[in-house]
Amino acid sequence: MAKTGISFCDNPEPEFYKMAGIGTPDPIRDFEPDAKNPHHKPSALRRLASTAVTHIIDIVTPPVCLHCHEPMTAHDTLCPTCWSSIDFIRPPLCERLGIPLPYDVGTETISAKAAANPPNYARARAVARYDGVMRHMIHDLKFHDRHDARKLFGRWMCETGRHLIADADIVVPVPLHRLKLLRRRFNQSALLAAEVARSANLPHAPLVLVRTRTTTPQVGLTRIQRQQNVSGAFTVPSKSRSVIQCRRVLLIDDVITTGATISAATKALLEAGATSVDVLSLGLVTDTAASIGL
Numbered sequence: 001m002a003k004t005g006i007s008f009c010d011n012p013e014p015e016f017y018k019m020a021g022i023g024t025p026d027p028i029r030d031f032e033p034d035a036k037n038p039h040h041k042p043s044a045l046r047r048l049a050s051t052a053v054t055h056i057i058d059i060v061t062p063p064v065c066l067h068c069h070e071p072m073t074a075h076d077t078l079c080p081t082c083w084s085s086i087d088f089i090r091p092p093l094c095e096r097l098g099i100p101l102p103y104d105v106g107t108e109t110i111s112a113k114a115a116a117n118p119p120n121y122a123r124a125r126a127v128a129r130y131d132g133v134m135r136h137m138i139h140d141l142k143f144h145d146r147h148d149a150r151k152l153f154g155r156w157m158c159e160t161g162r163h164l165i166a167d168a169d170i171v172v173p174v175p176l177h178r179l180k181l182l183r184r185r186f187n188q189s190a191l192l193a194a195e196v197a198r199s200a201n202l203p204h205a206p207l208v209l210v211r212t213r214t215t216t217p218q219v220g221l222t223r224i225q226r227q228q229n230v231s232g233a234f235t236v237p238s239k240s241r242s243v244i245q246c247r248r249v250l251l252i253d254d255v256i257t258t259g260a261t262i263s264a265a266t267k268a269l270l271e272a273g274a275t276s277v278d279v280l281s282l283g284l285v286t287d288t289a290a291s292i293g294l
């Protein structure tokens with residue numbers, strides 16, 4: 001029997017959708033109808049057309065869980081089992097680093113790690129811890145050309161980063177070096193950035209930030225070695241600087257592992273004239289963050 005998807009928010013407020021620029025949920029486009037929402041009044045003709053299109057799509061490509069492929073009643077979602085195994089990052093959070101805090105003190109809180117080693121970006125937020133189902137799904141996106149979850153990823157990122165989106169002028173992905181881009185054929189961060197920009201109705205600038213050299217994997221390096229590995233690896237070419245000058249940039253990455261990469265990218269954006277940089281990612285390696293003071 002097909003399973004019904006569940007929502008990230010139990011009762012999302014209409015104001016959230018306005019802030020995120022993704023519109024009030026649509027019973028066809030989104031996986032969870034909100035029949036009680038008074039703001040949602042699609043026309044009868046539109047409902048009929050959407051229902052017909054949905055039935056055709058369901059016949060051609062029956063909806064399945066994006067991770068385990070269990071039959072579902074809607075596209076672009078996960079079954080309850082896979083959904084419940086994702087460790088979504090929720091408040092209380094460090095205002096700067098976005099890492100979970102052990103308790104809520106009722107005000108905006110800066111973690112001891114952020115106070116001791118302040119990041120050059122303003123705020124970072126991530127959807128979930130980088131483990132389990134989330135890790136597998138991001139691996140599928142990066143290494144197995146599985147792009148079918150990008151809409152769900154985009155919705156998650158818009159919900160998680162709604163306050164960052166509200167303050168942003170432009171969306172910029174962390175770039176790959178051109179040699180890696182040739183091998184992989186796509187930049188997974190740019191795919192995510194495109195989804196966020198489209199949903200939030202913000203400009204997307206996938207080419208403004210450039211990775212000038214290849215970097216070795218950060219795994220196994222010390223904190224200082226990680227910083228040295230990516231130091232100077234990014235730049236904004238002079239011809240592109242006008243795109244981000246005096247703009248508040250929302251930098252998109254797929255996974256925040258050590259913080260060194262997004263710090264190096266932020267440095268290049270600020271040097272090129274960006275007013276501020278916030279960072280939004282899908283996954284966060286919290287163990288690494290705890291051990292190195294991300």
Ligand SMILES: [Zn+2]
Pocket residue numbers: 065066067068069070078079080081082083
């Ligand atoms: Zn599943």
